[in-house]
Amino acid sequence: MSDTPDRDTAASGLEAISAGGDALIGMATLGKTAAALALVLVIIFAASAVLKRLQHRRQPAGGRLRVISATAVGPRERVVIVQVEERWLVLGVGGGQINKLHELAAPDHEAPSPPAGAGFEAGDSFATRFAKALKHNAGLKDRAGLGRDRS
Incomplete structure:
Protein backbone atom coordinates (compact mmCIF):
# COMPACT_ATOMS: atom_id res chain seq x y z
CA MET A 1 0.00 0.00 0.00
CA GLN A 59 -1.82 59.74 -66.87
CA PRO A 60 -5.48 59.26 -67.76
CA ALA A 61 -5.96 58.01 -71.32
CA GLY A 62 -7.15 60.74 -73.65
CA GLY A 63 -6.43 63.47 -71.11
CA ARG A 64 -6.25 66.99 -72.47
CA LEU A 65 -3.78 68.17 -69.87
CA ARG A 66 -0.15 67.05 -69.87
CA VAL A 67 2.89 68.21 -67.90
CA ILE A 68 5.72 68.80 -70.37
CA SER A 69 8.47 69.89 -67.99
CA ALA A 70 9.02 71.14 -64.47
CA THR A 71 11.97 72.59 -62.62
CA ALA A 72 12.52 73.85 -59.10
CA VAL A 73 13.47 77.50 -58.69
CA GLY A 74 13.34 77.55 -54.90
CA PRO A 75 12.59 75.31 -51.95
CA ARG A 76 8.83 75.39 -52.64
CA GLU A 77 8.63 77.16 -55.99
CA ARG A 78 8.56 75.51 -59.39
CA VAL A 79 8.20 76.58 -63.01
CA VAL A 80 6.00 74.12 -64.88
CA ILE A 81 5.20 73.86 -68.58
CA VAL A 82 1.75 72.35 -69.13
CA GLN A 83 0.19 71.48 -72.48
CA VAL A 84 -3.54 72.15 -72.76
CA GLU A 85 -4.80 71.02 -76.17
CA GLU A 86 -2.54 72.90 -78.63
CA ARG A 87 -1.20 75.53 -76.18
CA TRP A 88 1.68 75.47 -73.74
CA LEU A 89 1.27 77.36 -70.48
CA VAL A 90 4.31 78.36 -68.46
CA LEU A 91 3.16 78.41 -64.85
CA GLY A 92 4.78 79.55 -61.64
CA VAL A 93 3.76 77.25 -58.79
CA GLY A 94 4.50 77.96 -55.15
CA GLY A 95 3.20 79.27 -51.88
CA GLY A 96 -0.25 77.79 -52.40
CA GLN A 97 -0.84 79.66 -55.65
CA ILE A 98 -0.35 79.22 -59.40
CA ASN A 99 0.47 82.13 -61.71
CA LYS A 100 0.49 82.06 -65.52
CA LEU A 101 3.85 83.40 -66.63
CA HIS A 102 3.57 82.91 -70.38
CA GLU A 103 1.48 81.22 -73.05
CA LEU A 104 2.69 79.93 -76.41
CA ALA A 105 1.66 77.57 -79.20
CA ALA A 106 2.74 73.96 -78.74
CA PRO A 107 5.52 73.02 -81.19
CA ASP A 108 5.04 70.22 -83.70
CA HIS A 109 6.21 66.82 -82.54
CA GLU A 110 9.79 66.59 -83.74
CA ALA A 111 12.44 64.05 -82.96
CA PRO A 112 14.93 65.35 -80.44
CA SER A 113 18.19 66.41 -81.99
CA PRO A 114 21.17 64.17 -81.27
CA PRO A 115 23.96 65.38 -79.02
CA ALA A 116 26.45 67.65 -80.70
CA GLY A 117 29.85 66.23 -81.59
CA ALA A 118 28.79 62.58 -81.83
CA GLY A 119 28.46 62.64 -85.66
CA PHE A 120 24.88 61.41 -85.79
CA GLU A 121 22.92 61.70 -88.99
CA ALA A 122 19.16 61.82 -89.45
CA GLY A 123 18.84 58.33 -91.02
CA ASP A 124 21.11 56.44 -88.60
CA SER A 125 19.68 53.38 -86.93
CA PHE A 126 19.89 52.87 -83.19
CA ALA A 127 22.77 50.41 -83.55
CA THR A 128 24.75 52.87 -85.68
CA ARG A 129 24.12 55.74 -83.27
CA PHE A 130 25.04 53.55 -80.30
CA ALA A 131 28.30 52.45 -81.94
CA LYS A 132 29.15 56.06 -82.83
CA ALA A 133 28.41 57.22 -79.29
CA LEU A 134 30.60 54.49 -77.80
CA LYS A 135 33.48 55.40 -80.11
CA HIS A 136 33.00 59.10 -79.45
CA ASN A 137 33.03 58.58 -75.68
CA ALA A 138 36.06 56.30 -75.89
CA GLY A 139 37.92 58.80 -78.11
CA LEU A 140 38.34 56.29 -80.95
CA LYS A 141 38.28 57.19 -84.62
CA ASP A 142 35.61 55.91 -86.99
CA ARG A 143 37.54 52.91 -88.37
CA ALA A 144 34.54 50.61 -88.93
CA GLY A 145 33.04 52.87 -91.58
CA LEU A 146 30.02 53.75 -89.50
CA GLY A 147 30.29 57.39 -90.50
CA ARG A 148 29.79 56.61 -94.20
CA ASP A 149 26.46 57.05 -95.93
CA ARG A 150 24.83 53.62 -96.27
CA SER A 151 22.20 54.50 -98.89
Missing part, protein backbone atom coordinates in the same frame (compact mmCIF):
# COMPACT_ATOMS: atom_id res chain seq x y z
CA SER A 2 2.89 2.29 0.45
CA ASP A 3 3.73 1.87 -3.28
CA THR A 4 0.34 3.10 -4.39
CA PRO A 5 0.75 6.75 -3.23
CA ASP A 6 4.19 6.90 -4.89
CA ARG A 7 2.77 5.55 -8.13
CA ASP A 8 -0.06 8.08 -7.98
CA THR A 9 2.44 10.88 -7.41
CA ALA A 10 4.61 9.69 -10.28
CA ALA A 11 1.59 9.33 -12.56
CA SER A 12 0.36 12.81 -11.67
CA GLY A 13 3.87 14.16 -12.31
CA LEU A 14 3.95 12.56 -15.77
CA GLU A 15 0.51 13.95 -16.54
CA ALA A 16 1.69 17.41 -15.52
CA ILE A 17 4.75 17.14 -17.77
CA SER A 18 2.70 15.93 -20.73
CA ALA A 19 0.09 18.65 -20.11
CA GLY A 20 2.88 21.27 -20.02
CA GLY A 21 4.29 19.89 -23.27
CA ASP A 22 0.88 20.15 -24.91
CA ALA A 23 0.61 23.75 -23.71
CA LEU A 24 4.04 24.55 -25.22
CA ILE A 25 3.06 22.99 -28.53
CA GLY A 26 -0.17 24.98 -28.50
CA MET A 27 1.73 28.22 -27.79
CA ALA A 28 4.20 27.47 -30.61
CA THR A 29 1.33 26.91 -33.02
CA LEU A 30 -0.30 30.14 -31.89
CA GLY A 31 2.97 32.02 -32.36
CA LYS A 32 3.45 30.66 -35.88
CA THR A 33 -0.12 31.60 -36.77
CA ALA A 34 0.36 35.13 -35.42
CA ALA A 35 3.62 35.51 -37.38
CA ALA A 36 1.94 34.32 -40.60
CA LEU A 37 -0.92 36.78 -40.05
CA ALA A 38 1.52 39.62 -39.46
CA LEU A 39 3.39 38.71 -42.67
CA VAL A 40 0.15 38.73 -44.68
CA LEU A 41 -0.77 42.17 -43.27
CA VAL A 42 2.67 43.57 -44.15
CA ILE A 43 2.33 42.25 -47.72
CA ILE A 44 -1.13 43.83 -48.04
CA PHE A 45 0.06 47.24 -46.81
CA ALA A 46 3.16 47.14 -49.04
CA ALA A 47 1.09 46.22 -52.09
CA SER A 48 -1.40 49.03 -51.41
CA ALA A 49 1.42 51.57 -51.07
CA VAL A 50 2.96 50.44 -54.39
CA LEU A 51 -0.41 50.62 -56.15
CA LYS A 52 -1.05 54.14 -54.84
CA ARG A 53 2.31 55.31 -56.19
CA LEU A 54 1.67 53.73 -59.57
CA GLN A 55 -1.79 55.28 -59.85
CA HIS A 56 -0.43 58.77 -59.14
CA ARG A 57 2.14 58.49 -61.93
CA ARG A 58 -0.25 57.16 -64.57
Whole structure:
Protein backbone atom coordinates (compact mmCIF):
# COMPACT_ATOMS: atom_id res chain seq x y z
CA MET A 1 0.00 0.00 0.00
CA SER A 2 2.89 2.29 0.45
CA ASP A 3 3.73 1.87 -3.28
CA THR A 4 0.34 3.10 -4.39
CA PRO A 5 0.75 6.75 -3.23
CA ASP A 6 4.19 6.90 -4.89
CA ARG A 7 2.77 5.55 -8.13
CA ASP A 8 -0.06 8.08 -7.98
CA THR A 9 2.44 10.88 -7.41
CA ALA A 10 4.61 9.69 -10.28
CA ALA A 11 1.59 9.33 -12.56
CA SER A 12 0.36 12.81 -11.67
CA GLY A 13 3.87 14.16 -12.31
CA LEU A 14 3.95 12.56 -15.77
CA GLU A 15 0.51 13.95 -16.54
CA ALA A 16 1.69 17.41 -15.52
CA ILE A 17 4.75 17.14 -17.77
CA SER A 18 2.70 15.93 -20.73
CA ALA A 19 0.09 18.65 -20.11
CA GLY A 20 2.88 21.27 -20.02
CA GLY A 21 4.29 19.89 -23.27
CA ASP A 22 0.88 20.15 -24.91
CA ALA A 23 0.61 23.75 -23.71
CA LEU A 24 4.04 24.55 -25.22
CA ILE A 25 3.06 22.99 -28.53
CA GLY A 26 -0.17 24.98 -28.50
CA MET A 27 1.73 28.22 -27.79
CA ALA A 28 4.20 27.47 -30.61
CA THR A 29 1.33 26.91 -33.02
CA LEU A 30 -0.30 30.14 -31.89
CA GLY A 31 2.97 32.02 -32.36
CA LYS A 32 3.45 30.66 -35.88
CA THR A 33 -0.12 31.60 -36.77
CA ALA A 34 0.36 35.13 -35.42
CA ALA A 35 3.62 35.51 -37.38
CA ALA A 36 1.94 34.32 -40.60
CA LEU A 37 -0.92 36.78 -40.05
CA ALA A 38 1.52 39.62 -39.46
CA LEU A 39 3.39 38.71 -42.67
CA VAL A 40 0.15 38.73 -44.68
CA LEU A 41 -0.77 42.17 -43.27
CA VAL A 42 2.67 43.57 -44.15
CA ILE A 43 2.33 42.25 -47.72
CA ILE A 44 -1.13 43.83 -48.04
CA PHE A 45 0.06 47.24 -46.81
CA ALA A 46 3.16 47.14 -49.04
CA ALA A 47 1.09 46.22 -52.09
CA SER A 48 -1.40 49.03 -51.41
CA ALA A 49 1.42 51.57 -51.07
CA VAL A 50 2.96 50.44 -54.39
CA LEU A 51 -0.41 50.62 -56.15
CA LYS A 52 -1.05 54.14 -54.84
CA ARG A 53 2.31 55.31 -56.19
CA LEU A 54 1.67 53.73 -59.57
CA GLN A 55 -1.79 55.28 -59.85
CA HIS A 56 -0.43 58.77 -59.14
CA ARG A 57 2.14 58.49 -61.93
CA ARG A 58 -0.25 57.16 -64.57
CA GLN A 59 -1.82 59.74 -66.87
CA PRO A 60 -5.48 59.26 -67.76
CA ALA A 61 -5.96 58.01 -71.32
CA GLY A 62 -7.15 60.74 -73.65
CA GLY A 63 -6.43 63.47 -71.11
CA ARG A 64 -6.25 66.99 -72.47
CA LEU A 65 -3.78 68.17 -69.87
CA ARG A 66 -0.15 67.05 -69.87
CA VAL A 67 2.89 68.21 -67.90
CA ILE A 68 5.72 68.80 -70.37
CA SER A 69 8.47 69.89 -67.99
CA ALA A 70 9.02 71.14 -64.47
CA THR A 71 11.97 72.59 -62.62
CA ALA A 72 12.52 73.85 -59.10
CA VAL A 73 13.47 77.50 -58.69
CA GLY A 74 13.34 77.55 -54.90
CA PRO A 75 12.59 75.31 -51.95
CA ARG A 76 8.83 75.39 -52.64
CA GLU A 77 8.63 77.16 -55.99
CA ARG A 78 8.56 75.51 -59.39
CA VAL A 79 8.20 76.58 -63.01
CA VAL A 80 6.00 74.12 -64.88
CA ILE A 81 5.20 73.86 -68.58
CA VAL A 82 1.75 72.35 -69.13
CA GLN A 83 0.19 71.48 -72.48
CA VAL A 84 -3.54 72.15 -72.76
CA GLU A 85 -4.80 71.02 -76.17
CA GLU A 86 -2.54 72.90 -78.63
CA ARG A 87 -1.20 75.53 -76.18
CA TRP A 88 1.68 75.47 -73.74
CA LEU A 89 1.27 77.36 -70.48
CA VAL A 90 4.31 78.36 -68.46
CA LEU A 91 3.16 78.41 -64.85
CA GLY A 92 4.78 79.55 -61.64
CA VAL A 93 3.76 77.25 -58.79
CA GLY A 94 4.50 77.96 -55.15
CA GLY A 95 3.20 79.27 -51.88
CA GLY A 96 -0.25 77.79 -52.40
CA GLN A 97 -0.84 79.66 -55.65
CA ILE A 98 -0.35 79.22 -59.40
CA ASN A 99 0.47 82.13 -61.71
CA LYS A 100 0.49 82.06 -65.52
CA LEU A 101 3.85 83.40 -66.63
CA HIS A 102 3.57 82.91 -70.38
CA GLU A 103 1.48 81.22 -73.05
CA LEU A 104 2.69 79.93 -76.41
CA ALA A 105 1.66 77.57 -79.20
CA ALA A 106 2.74 73.96 -78.74
CA PRO A 107 5.52 73.02 -81.19
CA ASP A 108 5.04 70.22 -83.70
CA HIS A 109 6.21 66.82 -82.54
CA GLU A 110 9.79 66.59 -83.74
CA ALA A 111 12.44 64.05 -82.96
CA PRO A 112 14.93 65.35 -80.44
CA SER A 113 18.19 66.41 -81.99
CA PRO A 114 21.17 64.17 -81.27
CA PRO A 115 23.96 65.38 -79.02
CA ALA A 116 26.45 67.65 -80.70
CA GLY A 117 29.85 66.23 -81.59
CA ALA A 118 28.79 62.58 -81.83
CA GLY A 119 28.46 62.64 -85.66
CA PHE A 120 24.88 61.41 -85.79
CA GLU A 121 22.92 61.70 -88.99
CA ALA A 122 19.16 61.82 -89.45
CA GLY A 123 18.84 58.33 -91.02
CA ASP A 124 21.11 56.44 -88.60
CA SER A 125 19.68 53.38 -86.93
CA PHE A 126 19.89 52.87 -83.19
CA ALA A 127 22.77 50.41 -83.55
CA THR A 128 24.75 52.87 -85.68
CA ARG A 129 24.12 55.74 -83.27
CA PHE A 130 25.04 53.55 -80.30
CA ALA A 131 28.30 52.45 -81.94
CA LYS A 132 29.15 56.06 -82.83
CA ALA A 133 28.41 57.22 -79.29
CA LEU A 134 30.60 54.49 -77.80
CA LYS A 135 33.48 55.40 -80.11
CA HIS A 136 33.00 59.10 -79.45
CA ASN A 137 33.03 58.58 -75.68
CA ALA A 138 36.06 56.30 -75.89
CA GLY A 139 37.92 58.80 -78.11
CA LEU A 140 38.34 56.29 -80.95
CA LYS A 141 38.28 57.19 -84.62
CA ASP A 142 35.61 55.91 -86.99
CA ARG A 143 37.54 52.91 -88.37
CA ALA A 144 34.54 50.61 -88.93
CA GLY A 145 33.04 52.87 -91.58
CA LEU A 146 30.02 53.75 -89.50
CA GLY A 147 30.29 57.39 -90.50
CA ARG A 148 29.79 56.61 -94.20
CA ASP A 149 26.46 57.05 -95.93
CA ARG A 150 24.83 53.62 -96.27
CA SER A 151 22.20 54.50 -98.89
